[in-house]
Amino acid sequence: MKPSAPSLLKATFAIVQKDLAAELRSRELLSAMLVFSMLVILIFNFALELNIDVRKSVTAGVLWTTFAFAGTLGLNRSMAVEKDRGCMDGLLLAPVDRSAIFFGKAISNLAFMLIVEAIVIPMYAILYNETRIFQPEFLGVLLLGSIGYIAVGTLLSAMSVQTRTRDVLLPILLFPVAVPVLLASVKASGGIITGAPFAEILTPLNLLIVYDIVFIAISFMVFDYVVEE
Amino acid sequence: MQSKPIALTILDILSVISLGVATYFALVFAPTELFMGQVQRVFYFHVGTAWVGMLGFILAAIAGIIYLINKDMRWDRFEVAAVEISTMFFFITIVLGSIWARPAWNTWWTWDPRLTTAAITELIYIAYFMLRAGIEDPEKRARFGAVYTLLGGISVPITFMVIRLFRTIHPVVIGNESAAAQGGFSMSGDMVTAMLVSFAAFTIIFIDLMWHRIRIGGLQDKVEELKLKVSM
Amino acid sequence: MIEVKKLVKRFGLKTILRGLDFHVEPGEFVALLGPNGAGKTTFLRILASLSRPSMGSVKVAGYSLPNDSANVRARLGVVSHMPLLYPDLTAEENLHFYAQMYGLANYQPRITEVLEMIGLEARRKDLVRTFSRGMQQRLAIGRAVLHDPEVVLFDEPYTGLDQDASEMLDEVLRSVAAKGRTVVMTSHDLARAEDLATRFDILSRGVIAASAKREDFKDSNLLDFYKKSLES
Numbered sequence: 105m106k107p108s109a110p111s112l113l114k115a116t117f118a119i120v121q122k123d124l125a126a127e128l129r130s131r132e133l134l135s136a137m138l139v140f141s142m143l144v145i146l147i148f149n150f151a152l153e154l155n156i157d158v159r160k161s162v163t164a165g166v167l168w169t170t171f172a173f174a175g176t177l178g179l180n181r182s183m184a185v186e187k188d189r190g191c192m193d194g195l196l197l198a199p200v201d202r203s204a205i206f207f208g209k210a211i212s213n214l215a216f217m218l219i220v221e222a223i224v225i226p227m228y229a230i231l232y233n234e235t236r237i238f239q240p241e242f243l244g245v246l247l248l249g250s251i252g253y254i255a256v257g258t259l260l261s262a263m264s265v266q267t268r269t270r271d272v273l274l275p276i277l278l279f280p281v282a283v284p285v286l287l288a289s290v291k292a293s294g295g296i297i298t299g300a301p302f303a304e305i306l307t308p309l310n311l312l313i314v315y316d317i318v319f320i321a322i323s324f325m326v327f328d329y330v331v332e333e
Numbered sequence: 334m335q336s337k338p339i340a341l342t343i344l345d346i347l348s349v350i351s352l353g354v355a356t357y358f359a360l361v362f363a364p365t366e367l368f369m370g371q372v373q374r375v376f377y378f379h380v381g382t383a384w385v386g387m388l389g390f391i392l393a394a395i396a397g398i399i400y401l402i403n404k405d406m407r408w409d410r411f412e413v414a415a416v417e418i419s420t421m422f423f424f425i426t427i428v429l430g431s432i433w434a435r436p437a438w439n440t441w442w443t444w445d446p447r448l449t450t451a452a453i454t455e456l457i458y459i460a461y462f463m464l465r466a467g468i469e470d471p472e473k474r475a476r477f478g479a480v481y482t483l484l485g486g487i488s489v490p491i492t493f494m495v496i497r498l499f500r501t502i503h504p505v506v507i508g509n510e511s512a513a514a515q516g517g518f519s520m521s522g523d524m525v526t527a528m529l530v531s532f533a534a535f536t537i538i539f540i541d542l543m544w545h546r547i548r549i550g551g552l553q554d555k556v557e558e559l560k561l562k563v564s565m
Numbered sequence: 566m567i568e569v570k571k572l573v574k575r576f577g578l579k580t581i582l583r584g585l586d587f588h589v590e591p592g593e594f595v596a597l598l599g600p601n602g603a604g605k606t607t608f609l610r611i612l613a614s615l616s617r618p619s620m621g622s623v624k625v626a627g628y629s630l631p632n633d634s635a636n637v638r639a640r641l642g643v644v645s646h647m648p649l650l651y652p653d654l655t656a657e658e659n660l661h662f663y664a665q666m667y668g669l670a671n672y673q674p675r676i677t678e679v680l681e682m683i684g685l686e687a688r689r690k691d692l693v694r695t696f697s698r699g700m701q702q703r704l705a706i707g708r709a710v711l712h713d714p715e716v717v718l719f720d721e722p723y724t725g726l727d728q729d730a731s732e733m734l735d736e737v738l739r740s741v742a743a744k745g746r747t748v749v750m751t752s753h754d755l756a757r758a759e760d761l762a763t764r765f766d767i768l769s770r771g772v773i774a775a776s777a778k779r780e781d782f783k784d785s786n787l788l789d790f791y792k793k794s795l796e797s
Binding site: 256259260263264266267268269270273276277279280281282283284287288291307308311314315318319322326329330333 | 401453457460463464466469476479480481484488491492496498499
Binding site: 108109110114115118119121122125126127129130185189190191193194195196197198199200332333 | 610613614615616617635636638639641643645647648649650651652653654658662663665666667668692708
């Protein structure tokens with residue numbers, strides 16, 4: 105019955121499982137993200153007059169803007185839950201490596217983001233009769249972009265919830281450093297929708313992969329400094 | 334109260350002189366550019382300030398890494414100084430660039446990689462100050478600041494590469510023939526001299542300002558310390 | 566069991582703990598008393614490995630902090646004034662999660678056992694958000710002792726509890742948490758501390774100003790001792 109430090113994988117899995125179980129019950133975070141996404145698309149519809157010609161060039165931009173905004177809502181909430189009732193201390197008190205906390209939170213945040221995308225994308229397709237967004241390449245870019253965005257977002261949300269201005273700070277911190285991921289994703293997925301040659305998509309795709317690898321590595325390395333006193 | 338070091342006073346004087354010299358080289362010594370005329374002279378200060386702005390940004394990221402390793406508050410002061418001064422210089426760069434862009438490209442602003450990257454860098458700096466302002470504990474403020482400069486330092490080059498995929502009209506100044514068509518120009522020997530003088534002058538001014546800012550940071554801490562002693 | 570020597574903790578320029586020495590034998594129940602801002606919570610956070618000492622050595626259960634923190638954490642239970650529980654999970658799911666985080670094998674019987682000890686067996690399937698403050702605090706104790714720690718730390722466990730809930734907590738604290746373990750508790754509530762603890766340490770101005778065992782009080786009581794220690 106003696107405790108022994110669980111493996112990184114087990115601890116990460118435990119955190120993910122806990123987050124998903126809590127969210128499945130309350131659905132606070134997902135419903136907020138979804139409703140918000142719908143509203144953003146509605147506003148874009150009228151602000152940009154999304155007729156058939158405009159749509160071809162802006163679909164990728166509209167979707168990514170929506171996901172980026174909805175993403176900050178989810179990231180903020182997911183970390184605030186840990187902070188508010190001292191649960192972050194509870195996680196830190198467990199004999200697990202800090203990277204398990206980072207990966208656990210990042211994977212659950214990614215799961216929330218992907219769930220929202222999995223609902224918003226088909227809905228967008230129905231609303232605008234836009235089936236080109238179901239191409240596997242498009243979904244691949246969506247996944248890569250979400251990974252990079254969530255990796256750096258999880259790190260920054262762990263920082264922002266510890267500040268006085270936590271309600272407003274996350275997007276301000278996150279957007280300027282996430283610009284590469286958002287722009288590369290828009291470029292790559294926009295190219296896929298307009299049927300650009302693969303060579304044109306390859307460069308943003310490569311940059312996206314570079315960003316993902318670099319920022320997962322950095323976030324994981326500095327996470328200790330963000331949660332420990 | 335520690336008095337101002339003599340070397341710093343000398344550097345102050347040197348800064349003023351070098352600013353004067355650089356002004357002379359930019360406004361008088363350098364030949365007038367054929368196509369753009371006098372407005373091109375703004376270029377010398379534009380690249381000079383851009384250079385120290387970038388230098389400060391890189392130094393801040395490095396200071397951040399060193400701080401995270403050894404937790405010495407002096408590196409935090411260095412980092413803040415570098416970010417503050419770079420923010421100012423980058424702002425000047427952008428303003429000077431706009432002044433130049435108006436006649437050259439017929440617009441104050443264009444979403445070109447360099448301009449956009451400069452704007453995003455400014456936004457990262459501003460976010461950095463907002464982050465610091467929201468934290469009471471100086472040690473935590475230093476840690477978070479260091480992490481953020483590090484993230485910024487890595488994302489900015491990638492931002493630049495990504496935006497380049499979109500499109501550009503910004504001239505690549507040196508050694509690019511086709512640049513002339515987009516408002517660039519080929520530089521004569523005297524122009525290169527004026528540019529190098531400007532680089533040197535702004536480097537000296539940058540070092541001088543850094544020294545002042547770090548010194549003020551140290552004095553601020555001392556004041557806080559004395560206040561605490563009084564209240565005990 | 567706990568061995569602290571010359572502990573210094575600074576937050577920036579503020580020194581909270583100034584060369585604190587502290588020693589706890591196995592099985593002792595130490596109440597850490599002191600005015601607000603004396604550094605009780607800071608000290609407890611250091612013992613809990615949540616905060617790093619600026620200077621000095623800290624040993625808990627034979628392992629030194631912060632180098633051996635994983636070993637310390639495995640032997641340590643913490644109850645703070647915040648419940649450290651997830652409101653959208655049931656009591657059982659919360660314990661289940663922490664059992665995994667502590668790497669316990671075959672934890673189901675242990676969870677049942679703990680739930681019985683804290684008297685929440687009947688509510689095991691209920692969401693923590695539906696629990697009263699007192700029930701949450703009992704579950705927090707259950708969470709803290711789940712992995713059968715050698716040392717338990719309490720940080721103001723009575724905050725926000727009414728009379729009845731406090732008495733119930735007393736009961737659980739005595740029978741579940743303190744039994745056969747080494748305990749350090751911070752509290753404002755002198756009467757409760759007097760009931761529970763075997764030793765009383767007064768933390769004032771960043772050091773242990775006085776220490777007395779329960780046997781040492783003959784005619785005098787804890788309140789007199791507390792007042793006297795703070796005056797000197």
